[in-house]
Amino acid sequence: MLFKLIRERLAPYRGLLVGLVLLQLLNVGANLYLPTLNADIIDNGVTKGDTGYIWHTGGIMLAVSVLQICGSIGAAFFGARIAMFFGRDTRASIFRSVGRFSSREVNQFGAPSLITRSTNDVQQVQTLVLMSCTLMVSAPFMMVGGVIMALREDAGLSWLVLVAVVVLGIAVAAVVRKMVPGFRLVQRRIDTVNRVMREHLTGVRVIRAFTREGYEERRFDVATDELTDISTRVGSLMMTMFPLVFSVMNLSTIGVWWFGAHQIANGDVEIGSLSAYMTYLIQILISVMLATFMFMMIPRAAVAAERITEVVDTESSVHAPDRPVTPTRVRGVVELRGATMQYPGADDPVLRDVTLRAEPGQTVAIIGSTGSGKSTLLSLIARLFDATEGAVLIDGVDVRDLDPQLLWGHIGIVPQKAYLFSGSVASNLRYGNPDASDEELWTALEIAQARDFVERMDGGLEATIAQGGTNVSGGQRQRLCIARALVAQPRIYLFDDSFSALDLATDRRLREALAPHVLEATVFIVAQRVSTIRGADSIVVLDDGHVVGMGAHDELLDSCEAYREIVASQGGLGEEVA
Numbered sequence: 001m002l003f004k005l006i007r008e009r010l011a012p013y014r015g016l017l018v019g020l021v022l023l024q025l026l027n028v029g030a031n032l033y034l035p036t037l038n039a040d041i042i043d044n045g046v047t048k049g050d051t052g053y054i055w056h057t058g059g060i061m062l063a064v065s066v067l068q069i070c071g072s073i074g075a076a077f078f079g080a081r082i083a084m085f086f087g088r089d090t091r092a093s094i095f096r097s098v099g100r101f102s103s104r105e106v107n108q109f110g111a112p113s114l115i116t117r118s119t120n121d122v123q124q125v126q127t128l129v130l131m132s133c134t135l136m137v138s139a140p141f142m143m144v145g146g147v148i149m150a151l152r153e154d155a156g157l158s159w160l161v162l163v164a165v166v167v168l169g170i171a172v173a174a175v176v177r178k179m180v181p182g183f184r185l186v187q188r189r190i191d192t193v194n195r196v197m198r199e200h201l202t203g204v205r206v207i208r209a210f211t212r213e214g215y216e217e218r219r220f221d222v223a224t225d226e227l228t229d230i231s232t233r234v235g236s237l238m239m240t241m242f243p244l245v246f247s248v249m250n251l252s253t254i255g256v257w258w259f260g261a262h263q264i265a266n267g268d269v270e271i272g273s274l275s276a277y278m279t280y281l282i283q284i285l286i287s288v289m290l291a292t293f294m295f296m297m298i299p300r301a302a303v304a305a306e307r308i309t310e311v312v313d314t315e316s317s318v319h320a321p322d323r324p325v326t327p328t329r330v331r332g333v334v335e336l337r338g339a340t341m342q343y344p345g346a347d348d349p350v351l352r353d354v355t356l357r358a359e360p361g362q363t364v365a366i367i368g369s370t371g372s373g374k375s376t377l378l379s380l381i382a383r384l385f386d387a388t389e390g391a392v393l394i395d396g397v398d399v400r401d402l403d404p405q406l407l408w409g410h411i412g413i414v415p416q417k418a419y420l421f422s423g424s425v426a427s428n429l430r431y432g433n434p435d436a437s438d439e440e441l442w443t444a445l446e447i448a449q450a451r452d453f454v455e456r457m458d459g460g461l462e463a464t465i466a467q468g469g470t471n472v473s474g475g476q477r478q479r480l481c482i483a484r485a486l487v488a489q490p491r492i493y494l495f496d497d498s499f500s501a502l503d504l505a506t507d508r509r510l511r512e513a514l515a516p517h518v519l520e521a522t523v524f525i526v527a528q529r530v531s532t533i534r535g536a537d538s539i540v541v542l543d544d545g546h547v548v549g550m551g552a553h554d555e556l557l558d559s560c561e562a563y564r565e566i567v568a569s570q571g572g573l574g575e576e577v578a
C-alpha cells in the first residue's frame with residue numbers, strides 16, 4: 001500500500017527522480033573514493049616522505065570533495081522538491097475525494113479523522129519520501145560500494161563486515177516488527193485527540209454555559225494521556241535502535257583494530273589500507289543505520305498510507321451514472337415514488353414509502369414533529385443520500401440517472417444549520433453564481449430581509465464573514481444563506497427550517513418578498529411554525545417517517561388529526577400570528 005501510493009504519486013516526477021539518483025551517485029562515488037586517496041597519501045606519500053605525491057593526491061582529494069558537496073547539496077534540493085510535491089498532490093487528492101463524498105462517507109470516516117488523514121498522515125509519508133530521497137537512495141549505493149572498496153583493500157577481515165551487517169539486520173527487524181501495531185494505535189489516538197479538541201472548540205459556548213469545563217478537561221486529559229502512553233511505548237522501542245546500532249558499530253571498530261593490528265605486525269597489511277578499510281566499514285554500518293532509520297519510519301508511514309488510500313479509494317455512494325441523462329432544460333418537477341430511507345447502521349427506516357409530486361410554481365411545505373424525517377426528505381431530493389427503496393425523480397428522470405453536478409446546479413438549498421464560509425458577504429452570496437452583479441446581490445438581500453443589516457455592516461457587501469459565519473447572529477446567518485440560494489436562481493428551492501430563527505414579522509415579510517421571485521420555481525419549505533407554511537399549495541404532514549396527511553391548510557384542518565394537533569399546539573389557527 002505504502003509503496004503503491006508513493007509510486008503512483010511520484011510517477012509525474014520521474015525527471016526529478018533520475019536527477020536525484022545521478023546526484024546521489026556522484027555524492028556516494030566521491031565519498032567512497034576519498035578513503036582510498038587517503039590510504040594512498042599515507043602509504044605512498046607520508047610513509048615514503050614524498051611531499052610532491054602528498055600535494056598531488058591532496059589536490060585530487062580536494063576536487064573530489066567539491067564534487068561530493070555539489071552532489072549532496074543538489075540531491076538534498078531535488079529530494080526536498082520531490083517530497084513537497086508528493087505532500088501537495090496527496091493532500092489535493094484527499095481533498096478532491098472528500099469533496100465527492102456524500103454525507104454517508106463523511107459520517108463513516110468522521111471529520112476529525114479526515115483532518116488527521118489529510119495533515120498528519122500525509123506528513124508521515126512525506127517525511128519518509130524526504131528521508132528516502134536524501135538518505136535512503138544513497139544508502140544501498142554506499143553499502144554495496146563500501147563492501148566492494150573494503151574488499152579491494154583486502155585487509156583479510158571481510159568476515160567482520162558480514163557478521164556486523166547480519167547481526168544489525170536481525171536486531172533491527174525484530175524491533176521493527178514490534179513497532180507496527182503501536183504505530184497504528186498512535187494514529188488512531190491522534191484521531192481521538194483531534195475529535196475531542198474539535199468538539200471542545202465548536203461547543204465552547206455550550207461547555208461554558210453548562211459549566212462542563214472540568215469534564216471536558218478530563219476527557220482531553222484521558223485522550224492525550226492515552227496518546228502519550230502509546231507514543232512513549234513506541235518511542236522506547238525506537239530508542240533501543242540507537243544503542244543497538246552503536247554497539248555493533250563500536251564492537252566492529254574494536255574488532256578491526258584488534259585483528260588489523262596483528263595483520264600489520266605480520267606485515268600482511270599496510271597502515272593506510274587498514275585505515276581505509278576502517279573508514280569503509282564505518283560507511284557500511286552508517287548506511288545500515290540509515291536503512292534502520294528508514295525501517296523505523298516505514299511502519300508508521302505504512303499505517304498512514306493505508307489510511308490515506310482508504311479515503312482516496314472510497315467511492316461516494318452518490319456517484320454519477322456511467323451514462324448520465326443530460327436534459328437540455330430542467331423544469332423542476334419533483335416526484336417521490338414510494339421513497340424509503342434507512343440510514344446505514346440504523347434498525348428502521350426514517351422515511352417510509354413517501355409519494356408526492358411538486359410542479360414548478362408550487363410551494364410544498366413539510367411539517368411534522370422533531371425527528372419525523374423532514375430534513376431527510378429534502379436530502380433525498382438534493383441527492384445528498386440515495387433512497388434505499390423507491391425513487392426520486394426530477395422532470396421524470398430518476399436522480400440517480402442524472403449527473404449530480406447538473407442536479408445540484410439546479411437546486412438551491414438553505415440548510416437547517418446555516419453555514420457561511422470565511423470571506424466577505426459578497427463572496428458568500430456569489431457561491432452558487434460567481435457572475436452575479438452587485439445589483440443582483442442587493443436584490444437577493446432585500447428579498448431575504450438582509451439588506452438593512454448588510455448596509456450597516458462595515459464594508460457592506462465586502463464586510464468580513466468569519467469561518468462558519470460566527471460574526472453574525474443566527475437569524476442574520478439564516479437570511480444570508482437564503483440570499484445565497486436566491487442569487488443562484490435555481491429551479492428547485494429547498495428551505496430546511498430556514499425561517500425558524502426569524503421573528504414572526506420578518507418571517508412574513510420574507511415570504512411575501514420571496515413569492516414573486518420564485519414564481520416559476522418549485523419550492524419546498526420545511527417549517528416548525530404553521531404560520532410559515534399555511535399559504536403553501538400543499539402541506540405534507542410527516543409522522544415518524546410516514547406521510548399522514550397531504551393537502552392545503554384548510555383541507556388538512558378538516559382531514560388530518562396530526563395537523564390539527566400541530567395547529568392546536570401552536571395556540572390555535574396559526575395564521576393569526578402571522
Ligand SMILES: Nc1ncnc2c1ncn2[C@@H]1O[C@H](COP(=O)(O)OP(=O)(O)OP(=O)(O)O)[C@@H](O)[C@H]1O
Nearest residue numbers: 107343346350369370371372373374375376377416
Ligand atoms: N446522518 C444520519 N445518520 C443516522 N441517522 C440519522 C442521520 N440524520 C438523521 N438521522 C435520524 O433520522 C431521523 C430523522 O431525522 P431528520 O433530520 O430527517 O428529522 P427532522 O424531521 O428534520 O427533525 P428536526 O425537525 O428536528 O430537524 C432522526 O431520528 C435522526 O436521528
